[in-house]
Amino acid sequence: MDRKKNITLIVMFIGMIYFIAAVNIIAPDKESSDVENRELQQLPTISDMKSGDFSQLMDSYCSDQFFMRDLLLEFDIRWKLLTGKTQINGHYIANDGWILGQNEQSEQSNEDIKIWSEKIYEISKKAKEKGMDVFYCSLPHKVNTLDFMYPEFVDKKYGMSNEKRMLSSIEKKGIKTINIGEYFKKNFTEEELKNMYFKTDHHWNSLGAYNAFRYFIEKYSEYEKIDISLDESNYNLEWLNNREFDGSYNRNLAYIFPKKENIPVIDSKLNYEYYILENGKFKEISKERIVGTGRKNKELSYEEVYTGNEECYKIVNNKSKTDRSILVIRDSYEAAMTGMLSEVFRNVYIVDPRVGDFDFDYVLSHCNADNLVFMFNNGLVMDDMLSYFDN
Incomplete structure (x- = not known):
């Protein structure tokens, strides 16, 4: 029984990995992130292989284009707000819904x-x-x-x-x-x-x-x-x-x-x-x-x-x-x-x-x-x- 249960968990885990990989491949890449206010890494090219930057750029690409990225970032922001943080991602939360940016x-x-x-x-x-x-x-x-x-x-x-x-x-x-x-x-x-x-x-x-x-x-x-x-x-x-x-x-x-x-x-x-x-x-x-x-x-x-x-x-x-x-x-x-x-x-x-x-x-x-x-x-x-x- 335990063996069947373990096999089931392993299959589900591997299946989840393949599912996430498939969705990431199918989902169109985003050019920028409104939440992070920056440009996102695009798929590296052959010229990046020649320059020696391919591996680093591919890591950034996989991170930036992860299909649930915005949802996870939003969850992180809301959790920080819920726990009483006054500084969130370079912004300060004041009273009555005021948001202040990073000052000098x-x-x-x-x-x-x-x-x-x-x-x-x-x-x-x-x-x-x-x-x-x-x-x-x-x-x-x-x-x-x-x-x-x-x-x-x-x-x-x-x-x-x-x-x-x-x-x-x-x-x-x-x-x-x-x-x-x-x-x-x-x-x-x-x-x-x-x-x-x-x-x-x-x-x-x-x-x-x-x-x-x-x-x-x-x-x-x-x-x-x-x-x-x-x-x-x-x-x-x-x-x-x-x-x-x-x-x-x-x-x-x-x-x-x-x-x-x-x-x-x-x-x-x-x-x-x-x-x-x-x-x-x-x-x-x-x-x-x-x-x-x-x-x-x-x-x-x-x-x-x-x-x-x-x-x-x-x-x-x-x-x-x-x-x-x-x-x-x-x-x-x-x-x-x-x-x-x-x-x-x-x-x-x-x-x-x-x-x-x-x-x-x-x-x-x-x-x-x-x-x-x-x-x-x-x-x-x-x-x-x-x-x-x-x-």
């Missing part, structure tokens, strides 16, 4: 800051040769603005200090700087700051972008010695609260929190024209190609709420408050602010170096602007941004 817990090296400021200077020098005045506007990332929400054991002092050091280095290159992160921390209460950010995403929302826009114009006016009076009646506030929000942090944690979020949208009431740069020419397109591309969807992401990621586009307002044009090199934080800038500037050129092959000479030759403005968040990973510029 060390001082940025002088060498890294030098490399970044040199790259900014290299680009700005070309813009200045064309008569542009250059600004660097630092936008307040969630990890630095809501640092008061982190557990006591998390070191929170480096984010803002690294930003100041970086802006100081950039300023020494003759570039005007605007520190919106510092402005936020000095002028808003903790509760007001929380209202400007999404709970389950790494971005701010339209309320944060609007307050940043007003301060940017204030500082811009001071630098350029012009008077710009903004009109609040030009904007409409709408809440998309009957939708599900695809928060980036929530996605990385297998959606352990509900997708219910308060989604504010501040849109201009003014009529703009939209153009996209294709094959060396600006081609007119509909507003929906750029703005609120997913607002009609039941579930939507940050980019789908505000403005999508395009390599280069232009917004024209023939009734703008000034006749100036502005070229903005941005990351995703600027996406919630784009339409607001068009109230002030006749032409707003938006360039995202993360999309396509960023070529600043090409951009300069097609974007006739009075000002170049870098708009990057103060939690950016410099190595990542440098890789886009180095393309």
Whole structure:
């Protein structure tokens, strides 16, 4: 009896191994993991055999493409949450469903800051040769603005200090700087700051972008010695609260929190024209190609709420408050602010170096602007941004 039982267990075990192997062979490979926020290893090729990396890559491939991987990762995340963990896979869980990302817990090296400021200077020098005045506007990332929400054991002092050091280095290159992160921390209460950010995403929302826009114009006016009076009646506030929000942090944690979020949208009431740069020419397109591309969807992401990621586009307002044009090199934080800038500037050129092959000479030759403005968040990973510029 025992012998039959043992044989049965062995057969079942071997069968399970073959079943799992068969499923892994049949199941299509995935290119990336939302939970881990990274690219997954693909099947090694013959060239990998020649390079001697085949065995290592095959191990990574088998691990990354295991057919129950996402389910196991989700189980691990939920178990950690159930056992009271406040730090899960590089994220911090705060009260009331707030998710916070990994903040800077060390001082940025002088060498890294030098490399970044040199790259900014290299680009700005070309813009200045064309008569542009250059600004660097630092936008307040969630990890630095809501640092008061982190557990006591998390070191929170480096984010803002690294930003100041970086802006100081950039300023020494003759570039005007605007520190919106510092402005936020000095002028808003903790509760007001929380209202400007999404709970389950790494971005701010339209309320944060609007307050940043007003301060940017204030500082811009001071630098350029012009008077710009903004009109609040030009904007409409709408809440998309009957939708599900695809928060980036929530996605990385297998959606352990509900997708219910308060989604504010501040849109201009003014009529703009939209153009996209294709094959060396600006081609007119509909507003929906750029703005609120997913607002009609039941579930939507940050980019789908505000403005999508395009390599280069232009917004024209023939009734703008000034006749100036502005070229903005941005990351995703600027996406919630784009339409607001068009109230002030006749032409707003938006360039995202993360999309396509960023070529600043090409951009300069097609974007006739009075000002170049870098708009990057103060939690950016410099190595990542440098890789886009180095393309």
